[in-house]
Amino acid sequence: xxxxxxxxxxxxxxxxxxxxxxxxxxxxxxxxxxxxxxxxxxxxxxxxxxxxxxxxxxxxxxxxxxxxxxxxxxxxxxxxxxxxxxxxxxxxxxxxxxxxxxxxxxxxxxxxxxxxxxxxxx
Amino acid sequence: xxxxxxxxxxxxxxxxxxxxxxxxxxxxxxxxxxxxxxxxxxxxxxxxxxxxxxxxxxxxxxxxxxxxxxxxxxxxxxxxxxxxxxxxxxxxxxxxxxxxxxxxxxxxxxxxxxxxxxxxxxxxxxxxxxxxxxxxxxxxxxxxxxxxxxxxxxxxxxxxxxxxxxxxxxxxxxxxxxxxxxxxxx
Numbered sequence: 001x002x003x004x005x006x007x008x009x010x011x012x013x014x015x016x017x018x019x020x021x022x023x024x025x026x027x028x029x030x031x032x033x034x035x036x037x038x039x040x041x042x043x044x045x046x047x048x049x050x051x052x053x054x055x056x057x058x059x060x061x062x063x064x065x066x067x068x069x070x071x072x073x074x075x076x077x078x079x080x081x082x083x084x085x086x087x088x089x090x091x092x093x094x095x096x097x098x099x100x101x102x103x104x105x106x107x108x109x110x111x112x113x114x115x116x117x118x119x120x121x122x
Numbered sequence: 123x124x125x126x127x128x129x130x131x132x133x134x135x136x137x138x139x140x141x142x143x144x145x146x147x148x149x150x151x152x153x154x155x156x157x158x159x160x161x162x163x164x165x166x167x168x169x170x171x172x173x174x175x176x177x178x179x180x181x182x183x184x185x186x187x188x189x190x191x192x193x194x195x196x197x198x199x200x201x202x203x204x205x206x207x208x209x210x211x212x213x214x215x216x217x218x219x220x221x222x223x224x225x226x227x228x229x230x231x232x233x234x235x236x237x238x239x240x241x242x243x244x245x246x247x248x249x250x251x252x253x254x255x256x257x258x259x260x261x262x263x264x265x266x267x268x269x270x271x272x273x274x275x276x277x278x279x280x281x282x283x284x285x286x287x288x289x290x291x292x293x294x295x296x297x298x299x300x301x302x303x304x305x306x307x308x
Contacts, residue, residue: 002291007273012286014277018197033246035133037194039124043132045240054282067136076243 017054021066024059028081029053033065037074037107041094048098053106061106080105089117126234127159127223132195132242134161134219140246141165141217146243148251151237151257152303156205157225162218164208168211176209203227220251225304232306236296237278237289240265244288248280254292256299263295 003083031037031046040067049063069077074091080101088111090101097115104110113119124130130150138146143165151158168176179194197207203234205222223230240254244267256263271279271289278284300307 001293002287004269004273007284007287008271008275010283011274011277014274014281014283017281033194034136035124035243038129038133043129044244046242047238050282050285065242067140115272 011109015032019059023027027062028079029061029063029065029106030081031063031065032067032075032077034068034070036089037077039073040072040075042076042099045078045093045098048095049078049102052102053098056102056107058102074117077117091117091120098119124199124231126232127157127199128234128236128239130192130221131159131161131190131236132200132239134196135163135176135239135243135252136246138163138165138217139243139250141167143216144250145253147253147255148240149255149257150233152225152300153258155225155233156232157223158302159221159223160218161218164216167213167215167217169213170242173209173211177207193219199223199231216228233296233300233304235289235293237292239257240292241285241289245280245285248278256295258299258303263297263299 029049031042031047031049032044046063046065053061053063071077071091074095076093076102078090078098079087080090080095088105090112092095097112101112101115104112124133133146133162135146141163143163145164147160147162149160150291176193177197182195190305193209200207200221200223203224204227207219207221209217209219211217240252243250243252250267252265252267254265265288267279275282297307
């Protein structure tokens with residue numbers, strides 16, 4: 001059985017990570033998480049981003065969620081917004097595509113064109 | 123449609139967050155062949171006019187489009203098992219919704235990943251106090267994010283590793299409480 005006391009051990013580690021991160025979070029990954037997003041599978045996408053960003057120890061990326069973006073037929077939708085406010089919108093995402101976005105876009109700075117709204121929604 | 127109860131809990135709790143709730147209580151209990159879900163918040167509540175039409179899919183608070191399916195979907199998920207759905211709300215006090223699902227009905231959707239629902243809700247709204255209570259066979263499990271915060275002593279509750287821990291903690295609770303009660307929990 002897990003007990004809440006285990007959190008005390010995690011606490012020190014998390015606080016240590018926090019100080020490492022104090023360069024600021026430059027890039028935001030925003031996952032649409034309204035009824036439409038959830039029904040279309042936004043949660044596995046969200047999980048994939050969270051796990052991969054954590055696994056790769058990427059410090060300057062914040063993964064968050066938002067409500068309906070008004071394009072329900074293209075969900076799950078993910079926006080990647082850089083520190084200057086430039087936005088790339090990925091649509092019809094899944095966990096596998098999320099891993100590629102992390103590797104190519106977040107790590108290497110190359111937009112995955114084939115998943116963007118411009119390429120998918122003709 | 124949302125394919126499991128945990129996805130509904132996630133979706134319905136989003137409404138509570140949007141309503142400015144600082145406390146959201148989620149309770150799941152199994153008794154006499156019925157699984158009862160109650161989500162109660164202290165958000166801004168709804169006027170009698172809005173409450174009267176909230177079960178209608180063509181009512182929504184969002185501004186992007188004119189349909190809102192969250193509550194109608196959940197109502198259907200309850201009623202298709204022979205269960206029921208009810209919502210109470212008072213402006214300035216909060217909203218409470220109760221869904222009753224017949225456990226052994228073939229149309230009852232599975233519980234799904236309740237731990238993930240809780241961790242996602244915390245990630246989205248780390249300041250909100252979430253209390254999850256699971257009850258069956260006279261036993262219960264509770265997760266109260268205020269208690270978690272107390273242990274964390276200032277470390278952020280929405281950190282990835284903390285959320286992972288909460289997810290596993292809750293799912294262990296689900297297994298202990300609902301194992302053998304809900305077929306899908308093994």
